[in-house]
Amino acid sequence: MIDLELLRKNPDIFKTEIKNRQMKIDVDDDLKLDAERRELIFKVDKIRAEKNEASKKVPLLSGQEKQEMIARMKNLNNELKGLEERLSEKEKEFSDRMSLYPNIAHESVPVGRDESGNVVAYFVGDKPVFDFKVKNHIEIGSALGIIDEERASKISGARFIFLKNDAVRLQFALILYVFDLLIKKGFSPLIPPVLVKEKAMYGTGFFPVEASQYYKMELDDLFLIGTAEVPLCAYHADEILDVNLLPLKYAAYSTCFRREAGSYGKDMGGLFRVHQFDKIEMFIFSHPDKSWDDYEMLRETLENIVKGLGLHYRIMNMCTGDIGTPNAKKYDLEAWIPSQNTYREIASCSNDTDFQARRLNIKFKDGDKKRLVHTMNSTACAIGRMMMAIMENYQDSKGNVIIPDILRKYMGGMEVIKNKD
RNA sequence: GGAGAGAUGGCUGAGUGGUUGAAAGCGCUCGACUCGAAAUCGAGUAGGCAGACUAACAUCUGUCUCGAGGGUUCAAAUCCCUCUCUCUCCGCCA
Numbered sequence: 001m002i003d004l005e006l007l008r009k010n011p012d013i014f015k016t017e018i019k020n021r022q023m024k025i026d027v028d029d030d031l032k033l034d035a036e037r038r039e040l041i042f043k044v045d046k047i048r049a050e051k052n053e054a055s056k057k058v059p060l061l062s063g064q065e066k067q068e069m070i071a072r073m074k075n076l077n078n079e080l081k082g083l084e085e086r087l088s089e090k091e092k093e094f095s096d097r098m099s100l101y102p103n104i105a106h107e108s109v110p111v112g113r114d115e116s117g118n119v120v121a122y123f124v125g126d127k128p129v130f131d132f133k134v135k136n137h138i139e140i141g142s143a144l145g146i147i148d149e150e151r152a153s154k155i156s157g158a159r160f161i162f163l164k165n166d167a168v169r170l171q172f173a174l175i176l177y178v179f180d181l182l183i184k185k186g187f188s189p190l191i192p193p194v195l196v197k198e199k200a201m202y203g204t205g206f207f208p209v210e211a212s213q214y215y216k217m218e219l220d221d222l223f224l225i226g227t228a229e230v231p232l233c234a235y236h237a238d239e240i241l242d243v244n245l246l247p248l249k250y251a252a253y254s255t256c257f258r259r260e261a262g263s264y265g266k267d268m269g270g271l272f273r274v275h276q277f278d279k280i281e282m283f284i285f286s287h288p289d290k291s292w293d294d295y296e297m298l299r300e301t302l303e304n305i306v307k308g309l310g311l312h313y314r315i316m317n318m319c320t321g322d323i324g325t326p327n328a329k330k331y332d333l334e335a336w337i338p339s340q341n342t343y344r345e346i347a348s349c350s351n352d353t354d355f356q357a358r359r360l361n362i363k364f365k366d367g368d369k370k371r372l373v374h375t376m377n378s379t380a381c382a383i384g385r386m387m388m389a390i391m392e393n394y395q396d397s398k399g400n401v402i403i404p405d406i407l408r409k410y411m412g413g414m415e416v417i418k419n420k421d
Numbered sequence: 422g423g424a425g426a427g428a429u430g431g432c433u434g435a436g437u438g439g440u441u442g443a444a445a446g447c448g449c450u451c452g453a454c455u456c457g458a459a460a461u462c463g464a465g466u467a468g469g470c471a472g473a474c475u476a477a478c479a480u481c482u483g484u485c486u487c488g489a490g491g492g493u494u495c496a497a498a499u500c501c502c503u504c505u506c507u508c509u510c511c512g513c514c515a
Contacts, residue, residue: 041472046483051495
């Protein structure tokens with residue numbers, strides 16, 4: 001949610017923002033609606049005041065005077081009812097429209113139409129060199145007997161996968177490695193609920209704009225989370241945080257569910273784009289004055305994790321046309337994927353400033369004043385995509401996968417995932 | 422799933438139709454007393470929205486909010502309906 005006050009005072013800021021993001025929102029029309037709405041509020045409040053005044057007098061009156069007063073109030077009620085109905089319609093329409101407004105991008109965010117406007121910030125590491133024909137992770141994983149798509153498809157349909165044998169061990173190794181690193185950096189580990197109320201989805205900014213991406217449990221009015229960002233952000237909803245505890249850092253391991261609506265035929269097969277995957281997500285509640293420093297720290301933490309695994313990657317500064325509605329800025333971390341001869345997103349790191357905090361009412365006390373916190377989130381490790389990057393970058397000519405050094409101690413000293421044949 | 426109890430301000434807790442946004446206590450803030458502190462005394466102490474004023478903060482006025490939504494009434498924390506959540510007991514269950 002945006003700052004309404006700011007919209008009224010500086011509509012041009014939002015007009016520019018909306019244009020930069022390729023969105024279609026009529027700011028002037030919304031302001032007109034706001035004015036109508038406020039006029040109604042003014043009228044309704046006035047009548048209510050009159051009613052309240054009369055209510056105080058009624059018990060002091062008696063006889064005809066009392067009856068007259070009561071009759072007058074009855075009449076007033078009819079008038080009030082009509083106004084209240086009109087007001088609630090306007091309020092509903094207004095809040096629906098406001099919920100579409102995006103956050104305001106940071107000045108360092110490049111302006112661009114779509115993904116083509118994203119800017120490479122920098123590269124880290126070197127591309128691995130192979131003196132044999134590389135395989136993709138599906139070929140490698142299937143041959144090693146560590147992923148099984150066919151049976152997953154039989155049971156659940158497309159975009160589901162079984163991890164098996166050493167892939168399961170690899171997953172747990174990744175989890176242990178990442179949590180060890182994050183706990184050292186002061187993150188509190190959490191395992192959150194994966195079913196959440198609509199309010200949490202809305203508060204986090206995934207609703208209403210991206211609602212079609214998420215599974216709904218019709219019987220219970222709950223939603224399967226697409227990322228632990230949702231329960232993490234809503235964790236402190238309606239709370240006033242202790243300023244001395246900021247920045248509050250959390251890391252949650254959860255399964256994530258995405259419908260992948262609108263991506264028919266894209267990235268079919270393998271671990272890259274599935275309906276269900278496990279992920280460790282970082283989340284920070286930050287002091288607004290330090291938010292951009294904390295955000296760079298968050299990006300560094302993500303990079304530490306990926307660097308530790310020895311992967312080559314680049315950091316993308318995502319442009320206005322490609323960042324999410326709640327995001328003020330977003331970095332994607334794209335790992336080198338040899339079989340595709342290109343970089344693919346395996347993690348993303350966003351600062352949402354006060355956008356989520358305003359919807360979820362998360363504040364801290366600064367002297368006498370209460371201020372909204374800033375919130376930011378980053379992937380720590382999306383297991384499927386990370387595993388894909390590891391399998392492809394650490395393959396050898398025999399189709400084995402060398403286990404990155406740092407994970408070996410979490411796999412009982414195992415060095416290679418070998419073909420069992 | 423069955424039976425019962427409950428949901429009030431930061432917390433405990435009173436309040437069953439009319440100046441109750443809400444007693445009392447605790448906590449917190451400010452002040453007095455003190456060399457300082459404790460104790461004591463005094464004052465203050467929710468949020469949203471709209472309006473006035475302001476450079477802004479603040480302040481003032483009105484309004485809404487006693488789990489959520491709806492209803493009865495001139496008037497609802499209080500009466501009625503629906504829902505949600507919490508607790509206790511039974512059943513089932515990883």
